[in-house]
Amino acid sequence: MAVQSIGPETLKYIATSKVRSIAADKIEATFRSRCIDLISKPLGTQILSFSDEWFAAAENLTTPTPPVRKPGVFVHSGAWYDGWETRRHNPEPFDWVVIRLGVASGKVEGVEIDTTFFNGNHAPEIAVEGCFGSNDEEIKHPSFKGWETILEKQDCGPSQRHAWALEKITDKAYTHVRLLMFPDGGIARFRLYGVAVPVFPQSIDDVFDLAAAVNGGVAVSCSDQHFGTKDNILLPGRGKDMGDGWETKRTRGEHVDWAIVKLGMSGEVDKIVIDTAHFRGNFPQKVQVFAGTFETEPSSRDSGWIEVLSPQNAGPDKEHKYGENVLQNVKGSVYSHMKLVIIPDGGVKRFRVFGRRRA
Structure with a gap:
């Protein structure tokens, strides 16, 4: 499926909606009564590619349970962390991870970034992009140009849950998202709140x-x-x-x-x-x-x-x-x-x- 190409300068100014920050203690009440997590691991979501995961795996981002801590535990790459953590001194503007949703496609209503236990090594800023397509091999490649902004760049703080509601929900559906982390660091969990846009059986008599x-x-x-x-x-x-x-x-x-x-x-x-x-x-x-x-x-x-x-x-x-x-x-x-x-x-x-x- 062809996807419109959008250059980086255009992306800088595109935003799908006005954004409202949600307090950590209001996240569940805001989203969980009408939304699902479109990238929850049990749904079948897949991490397709990433720029780096030296200290901790990108796969941890979609774990459905809250992050945990293991003080004093070290592995080959360094201290053990329950999240996604990249190397220091990224020469590129941002690190990134490409994720295929666990549903056929979905409309996004909100984003949560959890930096719990990342303190001093947390992501300073993040953004989220999306696209609609069927070619995983094309979409996961770093040269793919079909991304459009879902959530423009937002500040993040250490060891806390951050969430943003998209004030104006459109009919735009996405099959894939790309999480951007400026310039590097760690994120424990990534939640993408929204509603599935399923592919129903053609016949109304199919069960x-x-x-x-x-x-x-x-x-x-x-x-x-x-x-x-x-x-x-x-x-x-x-x-x-x-x-x-x-x-x-x-x-x-x-x-x-x-x-x-x-x-x-x-x-x-x-x-x-x-x-x-x-x-x-x-x-x-x-x-x-x-x-x-x-x-x-x-x-x-x-x-x-x-x-x-x-x-x-x-x-x-x-x-x-x-x-x-x-x-x-x-x-x-x-x-x-x-x-x-x-x-x-x-x-x-x-x-x-x-x-x-x-x-």
């Missing part, structure tokens, strides 16, 4: 996972996520351990926990899968599912919720599959949101909603 993050699904809210985040239930695959699922804290007495998912496309539901992979002593006793059609984000107590799966016994480390013989109020009904209820608490690895698009 696919309406809730999957790669198909535009977003976990918009939940009652609790003490041990594992709600966003994990929409990721591909069955994960690697309990850490990449959704897990709530222990409760006492009568209680339920819940997570609300906005489907990537409104549709008619055929099958629901609730996976408790790796949750062997902390799975829910029962699971229950409600569905609804909403123009705005619903609350858990909204009157528009309709029960589509009555409470069912759950088991450890297992995919629980519920088809037409168990589901109710789904035939001929079109829903935009689902509410997964776990009784009374516990952990769920994945939540799948298979159906046909009807919007």
Whole structure:
């Protein structure tokens, strides 16, 4: 796919939107109710190329968990760091890393740069560029000229989370991004908040996972996520351990926990899968599912919720599959949101909603 070439002088003045700085303690509230991290490693994102990674690997940028520290631990290149760190005295204007998104393409709403534990060796300034294309070999090459600015150059400080919201969101979608670090240094994590622009099946009768993050699904809210985040239930695959699922804290007495998912496309539901992979002593006793059609984000107590799966016994480390013989109020009904209820608490690895698009 041909990509318009933009010279460096033009890039200097292009900005896709006005930028608003987000305080570290507001990042989750700002982005996590309507966005996913488009470059989270579990989505299948790939580091295609980089200018340098002498002290610490660029791959660490997309690790979904917070950075950690190992004081006093040294490797061949120097002190061990959980992030991306390049050599000192870069002769070029900036270091860079090229990343292919974990979704077919995505629209960007915000950027987070985390320099946690990088103090004295942090990146002084950063910028983010993007492009839309299919030729990884061309895009990853240093001579590629098709980049356009997503986030213009921003200052960074030591050992802290930095985030910026793009005030004017356009219909521009990207398949790849390039993170620029001026002139060199270290960054622990890079998050690119936005919404997936999926490639849906051509036929409206084809069945696919309406809730999957790669198909535009977003976990918009939940009652609790003490041990594992709600966003994990929409990721591909069955994960690697309990850490990449959704897990709530222990409760006492009568209680339920819940997570609300906005489907990537409104549709008619055929099958629901609730996976408790790796949750062997902390799975829910029962699971229950409600569905609804909403123009705005619903609350858990909204009157528009309709029960589509009555409470069912759950088991450890297992995919629980519920088809037409168990589901109710789904035939001929079109829903935009689902509410997964776990009784009374516990952990769920994945939540799948298979159906046909009807919007």
